[in-house]
């Protein structure tokens with residue numbers, strides 16, 4: 240096995256690819272530093288969504304970018320050795336990563352990296368996923384450690400919809416929540432936020448019973464043939480609510496989304512339910528567990544011949560990566 244220092248260009252390209260990771264409202268609350276063949280990942284608290292007061296969802300987003308980076312480097316022939324929270328005096332220093340040259344890059348590692356570019360958040364109604372029973376084995380095997388993955392029984396759908404509606408009702412008059420949603424979906428941001436092309440119209444939203452209510456767009460009715468949403472609902476949860484749990488949850492989110500993408504499935508993270516204590520309690524009650532629900536993911540099919548919208552924008556590399564060597 241070779242043990243050389245990785246070039247800064249390789250690190251830069253891997254960071255560029257990793258930054259395709261999902262983040263709450265496309266806030267991209269991360270910052271990278273490359274120095275002498277190593278990478279360090281920091282939380283950017285100023286970019287965290289204000290309503291995300293404990294930065295839990297910012298940490299989930301950072302966990303996703305961290306795992307995307309591991310995947311990108313594996314496809315470039317480097318194995319990541321990740322130390323999480325390496326500086327007890329700095330809670331924003333999330334990871335310090337060294338790399339070892341690997342003997343070879345497997346097809347699977349290449350496909351994982353390819354899935355980073357193919358993945359996107361799909362908010363439209365989804366078809367029931369095909370080959371779900373076989374895929375469940377893959378899905379369950381993809382998550383381990385402190386994060387638990389559950390697939391909600393279809394019979395729970397009605398109760399889940401009620402919990403979703405209750406959560407939205409609780410925030411109906413929360414003007415700061417709605418102002419912030421408006422800000423992250425405003426058309427003038429170039430590098431962050433959710434573009435109109437990724438949002439859905441009021442009619443389309445009516446067919447997705449478990450989705451966050453975003454400001455609506457004027458898109459015509461798409462996926463009429465799909466009718467109402469038939470996605471399966473996956474829940475990631477943890478026993479405690481420490482920063483390390485959220486980071487691990489984000490890493491698991493990345494793996495789940497990439498596995499789904501490789502299986503040809505469409506995905507949409509859903510977190511309005513886990514953002515208010517009442518929603519979290521209702522969800523925990525539904526699945527009959529003391530675990531703390533962190534994030535839901537709708538998983539389903541999209542019509543094969545449909546044209547995907549342009550990828551959502553990302554901050555320029557120079558803004559998120561500092562090269563120190």
Ligand SMILES: Cc1cc2nc3c(=O)[nH]c(=O)nc-3n(C[C@H](O)[C@H](O)[C@H](O)COP(=O)(O)O)c2cc1C
Pocket residue numbers: 259260261262263264265296297299300303358359360361362432433437451507508509510511534551
């Ligand atoms: C922690 C977290 C929470 C999210 N919550 C939601 C949500 O409630 N509803 C939704 O439609 N998308 C949600 N997303 C998806 C982001 O909006 C999406 O990743 C971002 O806009 C970038 O778009 P992309 O995933 O298509 O690249 C969430 C993503 C993360 C990481």
